[in-house]
Amino acid sequence: MNNAVPDEELMNRYRDGDARAFEVLYTRHKGPLYRYLLRQCGVAALAEELFQDVWMKLIRARERYEVRAKFTTYLYTLAHNRLIDHYRHARTGVPMSYNDDLDEPLIEQVADSEAREPDNELDRRRLGQRLQVQIAALPEAQREAFLLREESGLSLQEIANVTGVNAETAKSRLRYALTKLRQGLTKD
């Protein structure tokens, strides 16, 4: 049985002046949020800057906070928006993958049984490292969908809400991401 205070309740308490509630909330979410930003921008210093901006935004907006959705959805919407804002102002602009022209052929059927099952801890670690490389090589929008699912535990509909697309697009991005990752791991 889990008696932990829900995120939304903690955020309400922080809004009302309880700094300790913020610390609990922060400790719960700092790792996943940081990794989401780190994988999306690839540079630790940049990720730290964006990470701090997201939390500062949350701190400054606390008085206007109302429970309208899961706190996680709220937090990652702030993070997604900050990331897109950063892309927009960078010379390279918003990555093309956000245009969602997912018309490349998708060779999807790499069944679970075909994916390499690591035999021991060393194999597992090596495979984990290869997975990180594959994740880094994904187009940004697909990688984001994967990270939002794995790091924040968001559902497809919530991923769609956070990233401002419909559920079908979110699902497509995730399918492409998983298929590419699986293909990458079964190569060699």
Next chain:
Amino acid sequence: MTTHKPTGPQHDDPLPGDAEMARLYRAAAKDVPPPELDARIIAEARHAVARPTARGPFGGHWAIPLSTAAVIVLSVGTVLLLSQQGALNHRDEIAPLLSEAPPQPSASSAPTAPLAPSGPALSAVKAPAKAKPVLSETARSVVATTAAPSAAPETKKTERAAAPMQRALMAEERDSSTRDDLRTQGKLAKESISMGVTADVIAVQVSGEPGAYQFNVGILSPDKGCAQFADWWEVVSKDGKLLYRRVLLHSHVDEQPFTRSGGPVPIQPDTVVWVRAHMNTVGYGGIAFMGSLKTGFIQAKPDAGFAADLAKQAPLPDGCDF
């Protein structure tokens, strides 16, 4: 029902064959933000709710005008004092004082600031620097700010026994009053001596291991938005080589002074370096910090034109977010 923490994907439409992928990912995904960053964010969160919001006799609508009036009175007083002393009423006139070679800090005694004059007016312009010597090469943190008070030995003992994040948080709390002082001093200095265009380094905190130190750098800059903002801070060797640069993504109009961390900086405990900031408008020229891990850092101002060519060296900013 809400989740209390990310508990893994909620498969409302499970995709086939990804269970092992998720397990692999989670086993390898261990990155977390540095403890210094944790501490800074938590300190900001505490600071935000600690600010009085009650509407007492001096709260509410009067709070801002009264504080503004207080700053004006203090600023005018400061300028009058400076005028009466025939001293500094323009920032450029401070430069010669600051550009004097700082005394070489020694391990046995904390270095003193290069600013000799004292008095309330000057302390508002720039408080003396205090750098703390580091006792060993693996010491976790050396802090130097423009007005850092020494922590009580008991406080430091407790800090050493704590976990990294808690330790950083304790250090952050210990210095929070200093930061408030810096905010006030910074505002007073800005308003009283019509300085204006360069970015000053006001605090340096270093942690980590030889060859890969993490720097937390406090900066006070006259940001106005993307048209005028501090766009990086950097660590430069004594002979002018760029050792590390932390590019800033955006202006900090509403967050002055501000702190940003960066690293790893590839130096040894006895490597003497400059830590300085850069404005997108006028470049270098502000007050910097100089020193090493072994001896501590003190405020100083590099010679005009020192390593100015580094402004063309990568990495350079890739735009400005806001």
